[in-house]
Amino acid sequence: MSQSLRQPEILDxxxxxxxxxxxxxxxxxxxTLQTIRRDLADLADAGRLERVHGGAVLPSGTSNIGYNDRRSLNAAAKAAIARACAAEVPEGIxxxxxxGTSTEAVARALRTHRGLMVVTNNINVANILAENPECEVVLTGGSLRRADGGLVGTLAADTIRQFKxxxxxxxxxxxxxxxDLLDFDIQEVGVSQAILRQSRRSVLVADRSKFARTAPARIASLAExxxxxxxxxxxVDLAARCRxxxxxxxxxxxxxxDR
Structure with a gap:
């Protein structure tokens, strides 16, 4: 395969x-390894990738990648994470x-749970859990972010503060x-912080690709x-901090x- 065909495939x-x-x-x-290293160097010089030890990652920046791209990114890993999380979610809570696409995967894994009341600012999550007649679904208000079906802003945070x-x-x-948990949208960060304040327990679902990325706005620490x-x-350093x-x-x- 020629370089002109290989490099777009590497980006995909x-x-x-x-x-x-x-x-x-x-x-x-x-x-050869040398050929790939040259390809990655070219793509890094063009700003399409960032070099890391042994390979490359998508470039960091101040805007997220497209939602459809995120849905297909590490889909099997997200499904496994969602199954593990849902297995430890009690019924009747x-x-x-x-x-996010990871929380959407959790919603799919919760479609057979009973007695749940799920509050969400994610229209996609609401539609997924609408399939579960044993689940009460509450949508926050807020400004609709058309790119991903998210509801953000003051109204979303105000709704969240009515719950525990x-x-x-x-x-x-x-x-x-x-x-540190990071995000691109400062409005979404404010909503996430309100969620954590109003919850007795909190869990994070995030696949390995999040370790190789950065974003400008801080949500919270894994300590929370x-x-x-x-x-x-x-x-290893982060694992030690988590302990x-x-x-x-x-x-x-x-x-x-899947079971």
Missing amino acids: IARREGRVTVEDLAARFGV SLFLNI FDLAVIGCSALDRDG IDTFYTDAAPH DWGTRVHVADPDQP
């Missing part, structure tokens, strides 16, 4: 999987699910080595989260089949 793989490695790409395309949730299930756009569901062990904070890390197996 990065969008689907969050990162690419030199060895994997060389095996996929049947070329109140919970909040916020904006047994559990909050939230996602984030990025997670740095200090354990009870359980972190992911598909890969965090960096110190009492934040449980649950690593789900994407290869585990």
Whole structure:
């Protein structure tokens, strides 16, 4: 495959999987490691990728990647994370699910739970859980973000403050080595902070691609989260901090089949 065909395919793989490695790409395309390194260098010089040890990731910035791209990114990992999270959600509780493709996966995993009251600012979550007759669904108000079906702003936060949730299930756009949960939209950050304040327990659902990304706005620290569901062990420094904070890390197996 020529360079002109190979590099767009490398970008497609990065969008689907969050990162690419030199060895994997060389095996996929049947070329040398040096050839792939040149491709990644070209793409990095063009601002399309950022080089990291052993490969490259999507570039950091102040805006998120497209919602449809995020839906297909690490879909198997998100499904495994969602199954692990849902398996530990008791029936008959109140919970909040916020904006994001990972929380949508959790909603799909909760379609057979009974006696739930789910409050959400995610229209997609509401539509998914509408299939569960044993689940009461409450939508916050707020300004509709057409790109992803999210409801944000003061009205959303005001609705949240009327509740005290047994559990909050939230996602984030990025997670740095200090354990800070990050996002791109300052309005969404304010809503997420209100969710955490109004919840007795909170969990984070975030796949491994979030370790390789960054975003400009801080939501909270993993120190404020009870359980972190992911598909890969965090960096050793962050894992040690989680132990110190009492934040449980649950690593789900994407290869585990649906039950």
